[in-house]
Every structure is written in C-alpha cells, then in structure tokens.
Amino acid sequence: MREGDQARERKEVDVLVVGGGNAALCAAIAARWEGASVMVLEKAPKFYRGGNTRHTRNMRCAHDEATDFLTGPYTEDEFWEDLSRVTQGHTDEALAKHMIAESKAMLGWITRQGVRFQPSLGGTLSLGRTNSFFLGGGRAMLNALYLTAEKLGVEIHYEAPVTDFDLVGGHCRSATARIFDQEVVVEAKSYVVAAGGFEANIDWLKEYWGEPADNFLIRGTPYNRGDILRLLLDKGVQPVGDPTQCHAVAIDARAPKFDGGIITRLDCVVFGIVVNKNAERFYDEGEDFWPKRYAIWGRLVAAQPDQIAYIIFDARSIEMFMPSLYPPIQAESIGELAQKLELSPEALSDTVNGFNASVHEGTFDHTVFDDCHTEGLTPPKSHWARRIEAPPFYAYPVRPGITFTYLGTRIDRHSRMQMAKGGGAENLFAAGEIMAGNVLGQGYAAGVGMTIGSVFGRIAGEEAARHAGH
16 A cells, blocks of 8 residues: 555455546446446546547448448448548558457447447438448437446446556556545556547647647537546556547537537538638548548648638538538628628639639539549549539538547557557556547548447457456
C-alpha cells in the first residue's frame, strides 16, 4: 500500500473499464461473459453517458451475404480496399486486416447483447450494402448495451473521472478516481481504457493547429478532453498517430460549439459546389462517393481563410439529400445569395458562371460514377456536375466539425497497450477512439469508428478477463 492510500476508500475488481461508450461497453460485457467481475467508470453524467456513440447511426462490418438489413455481401477484401484507399495506406495493415476479419462476427455478437438493426436510410449515403444501421440510432444502441451490462452484474459509476494510474513499467497496480465525490483507489487485475480522444480540448488542438482551432466545432461530447490519453503517454505508453489527423467533416456553421451531433452534418456537397470566403472553389466535390470521402471536408475547410466555406446548389437538388438541423439560406439569384452570405456578389457570380460553362452534361445519377463532369476547370468536378441555374438558389455555411482525434495509444492484435521503451503492457488494454490511430492514420469511411470500438472493445474485454484469470 502506498503512503496516503490508507485515507482513501479502496475497491477491488477483476477488470476496470475506463470510459462509457460503445468500446467500453463491449469490453465490459465481453469481460463479464468470460466470468470476470467488472467495473465501468464513466466521466459523464448518466444522461450524457456514452461519449460520441450517442450520435452514431451505423457500423461497417464485413459479411458474406445479404441479410434482412443489408442488401448484399461486403467481403473482407473489399473492406480492406476501401480502408486502404481512404487512409491512403496510412494504417497498420496487419492490425486493420485483423479488425476486418473479426468484424464478420460482430453483427451477430452485438445483436446477442440486445442491439437491434433496421434497413439503411435513404439519401446520398449509399450504405445499404456495407453498413448496418442501429434501430433508434446510437443512443438506443447504447441503452441496449447498458441494459445488458447491468443485467450481467457490471458495476457502473457515472460522473466518475479517473485522475491517475499507478503504472510501474508495464504493470498497472491501481487507478485513482472520484466516485460519489470521494477519491477512490481501484485495484484491478486488468484495465481497459476506452476513454475517447482529445477533440473537446481546444487548447490541446491549438498545440497542433494554432489559432484556427478556435473556429472548430466539436460534433460530439464535451467530455472527451484527452485527460486519460495524456496520463498514459506521460507514464510511458507508446503513442501512435499524427496529432493533426482526425475524423473531421463539414458541418453547419450555425451548430453549437459542442455536441451538435450527426444532425448538423451536411450531405449535399456532391450536388453543388463549395466555395470559401473569397467565393473560390478549392476541391473536387465529385471525387468519390460520399461515404468514402465526406470526412475529408472538415480538414479542407480548416485550411480555408477563417475556417469557413459555403455549399452552393440550386432547386433541382434541394430534396436529394437528408436535411440538416438548420434550413438552407435561400435566394432568387446568385447575387442575392452572395449578399446574404456576406460574399462578393461579383466573385460568386464569376465562380458559378465559370463552373456552369465547364459542365459536360451527361446522365446524372448520384448512385453511380456518372458521366457528368467539368472540362478545363481547376479544380475539376469529376462526377455529378450539373449547372447551378434553377432558382431558387441555396447555400449552407460550413465549418470543420471534429468528431475524434487519431493521436492515441499503440496496441497489438490483443488490444494490449505497447510501452514506449519496448514490449507490451502487462495488464493495460485499449479500445475505441483512444487507439483508433492504429487503424486510421488519416481519412475515414462511414461506420469505421464503431467497427474499431466494437471489435477492439470485445477483444480488450476478453483479453483483460483472461489476464485476470478467467
């Protein structure tokens, strides 16, 4: 017993899980099924439990055939090709392929934990074959996992932040937490850390992004401040990932600073053009299908002046995508639209006219790589290019919406954390956003975050329980 510990309340458990989202609950349930006693410490209040999982809708898993909710097969090879493309090879290939192989069993496993699915949503997501949608969304999925955990006897505490780890070499002897406003030392045989990234810590983001980070919006929970990640790295856990890389999408600039969720995301980029505050286009809006390229737009907007951009489209597209929380800005002419956006009417008119003049019209079909493209325009629009000419005209203002960061803890295929001085930690495991950088060096594909959380959560829970002797 360390000096001073005698004044603190003490608890003992086989497996301590730090965090309260999808990865944490999958770990807790998996460990409990293995026979271990399990405690979950969730930093957030009960109403806000679950981190970013509350805002999710689906997960991407490999499968061999169509199901009641999936329209066709999605092979391991195709999953790997998609992941390799969006990350541009910046991924631990062995670990990523291990995750993909393990994902094939996840839909059945998670269904057995009470999670239910529904057919995919319409709109422009094109995910009916690859991604399984949760019936009721992420919060309903979380509620099912919490209910199962409670029925299995998992001890759960809310508003219970972990403030320290007694970590010697690769062995964690205890964790210190505040539970019911008391400092408690929890001695566990194994520890699973699934406490998210540092995206809600603006000061930490500014260390890498500078002043532009002040203009970032945080799509998810305000509780993911990276406190646990910082603790682990300071105590010798090996880091992984580029701290400037993250899952960042373009979201409505009118969204709240934190916790706006998925309803502030905009899926209409492919139907129009995107301009910055100088009314200039800056990237190919038709480069690839939306689920594979939507997550690049947060970083693209972050690189623009004042971290602001505007999606411009016309009346023909207004009903072709899922609506946002906020209505689009509407005008009867491009010049009037520019005035409402506080852009130069002349500059925006020139940009739209130049785009319209370059459009090669073909057969418009947003469900395939169609032949509607621009010619002689920089940057081009490779697919789904139509003239913006049918009033009324519409616009959405967008800013970078940070979902989660990729700097995290390095792990092996057993979800065991690796130490900076070499070797694996004896009894420390990680799952979810805090280790996502092992798989996501950059880029994103829809639903992969939930795959990472579920697959490595289950692995971490099972391995932690085995280390604890079950």
